[in-house]
Amino acid sequence: MSISNTDPIQRPVVVLAEDEPATRALIARQVSAAGFDVRAYENGRLALDGLRDLETALIIADWHMPEMDGVALCRAVRELREAHALRSCFFLLLTAESEVESIVEGLEAGADDYLTKPYHRQELLARLRAGQRINELQQLLWGRQVELERVNAQLGHMAKRMEKLANTDALTGLSNRRHFFERADEQWSLARRHDHPFSCVMFDIDHFKRVNDTYGHAAGDHVLREVAALIRAEVPKSDVFGRIGGEEFCVMMFAAQADGAAQTAERLRSMVESAHLAFEGREIPVTLSLGVAERSERHDSVEALIADADQLLYRAKESGRNQVWVSSGGGTRFAPGAAVAS
Ligand SMILES: [Mg+2]
Structure with missing residues (x-):
């Protein structure tokens, strides 16, 4: 069983949505230096397009963005997950708001975690690595699920064959x-x-x-x-x-x-x-x-x-x-x- 994005050669993909150029460049540099493959976008809409080819991703999204904000992106990503277009992902919402209500809204939209700006680099990376561990487990489960379904289908097929064999006269193909x-x-x-x-x-x-x-x-x-x-x-x-x-x-x-x-x-x-x-x-x-x-x-x-x-x-x-x-x-x-x- 091969798991994409956990291959030692393949670096885990981070999809970054942040409208402010300086912040976007800074996060991209820090995350990239920590060994992730960063794909940076200036709003949620573009980030969502970037996610369509991926099976698994870590997502860092700013809350306030034009076109599609972080919370709307989070809801769209949740739909992708439910449609199994995305097998696993970890969604980290970046916000300048530290009020409890805002954080609750973000988590209820489906965010897995949040970080308030200004953030600490070490904390951001630690949360990403935690997210990556969760993604790997989800991928593993997904792979096992697929394997289980394949084995079940095979067993069903064999049971039908066995039943047919048990009921059939081998020479004539009639009922025995x-x-x-x-x-x-x-x-x-x-x-x-x-x-x-x-x-x-x-x-x-x-x-x-x-x-x-x-x-x-x-x-x-x-x-x-x-x-x-x-x-x-x-x-x-x-x-x-x-x-x-x-x-x-x-x-x-x-x-x-x-x-x-x-x-x-x-x-x-x-x-x-x-x-x-x-x-x-x-x-x-x-x-x-x-x-x-x-x-x-x-x-x-x-x-x-x-x-x-x-x-x-x-x-x-x-x-x-x-x-x-x-x-x-x-x-x-x-x-x-x-x-x-x-
Ligand atoms: Mg913003």
Whole structure:
């Protein structure tokens, strides 16, 4: 962390506003001789302009000046500080007035300290050095604050990444089993509360073991990724879609009844069948078996609904694969175009 103006090579900047030329020259000479970088101005307005490029400064301002007096400058500087244009500064008001009321007014305008004219050189320099110590502490705090904000932002970013990693199936980018059940449960509660229809489509890749054995595991992974991507593009983003086992997937279709969900399932089946998936130049025939169940009074949980869909998926497998089975009492093979009684 570098702190400007406290660098041994860089001298602390003193902005001096004093309208009387002789006094201005005297203060500038004394302060400069004590190791400060003095920038002298003949009124508050010019001093304020001079402050705009600085991050930190020590300010010595005369009270009575044309254009903008010391108290007005002090108020303007306080605004710069509040707007964080000035990270740190120390404001020393020079005044010929020693009445308590005037001193109170100056301090209330935001001055950090005051000195009455005629002043003692040693006292002026001692107050400036005290001001410089305060500025250095303010700069240090500011630097730590910035560092803290950076670290916080980084932690927030990491937490989001960790959460995403924890919820995602690394191979397909879909929700993993745990996250799928979490989201499915949320949708289940929502559908039940508002009495919306809600359907579940379970599917898996037919003879997936054979894909792995014939074409290798890299080809098997490729098929899983491709099938996931094909289906992801077809189902609404709001539908919960997850990989819940090796080659087993599940889509929760919010607001879908059994017939609508079965039609979608049939579309997915047909799409995958004709997709011509290939790996390293070899075409791999891929088909899906699917089971579709709609939420009914028989289901007391999302797991019960999924178990029903899984049972129908099993029937699709048993009956020759590459087909959709849908709940209708005992279950029936879905024939496109035909109505389904659930
Ligand atoms: Mg004056």
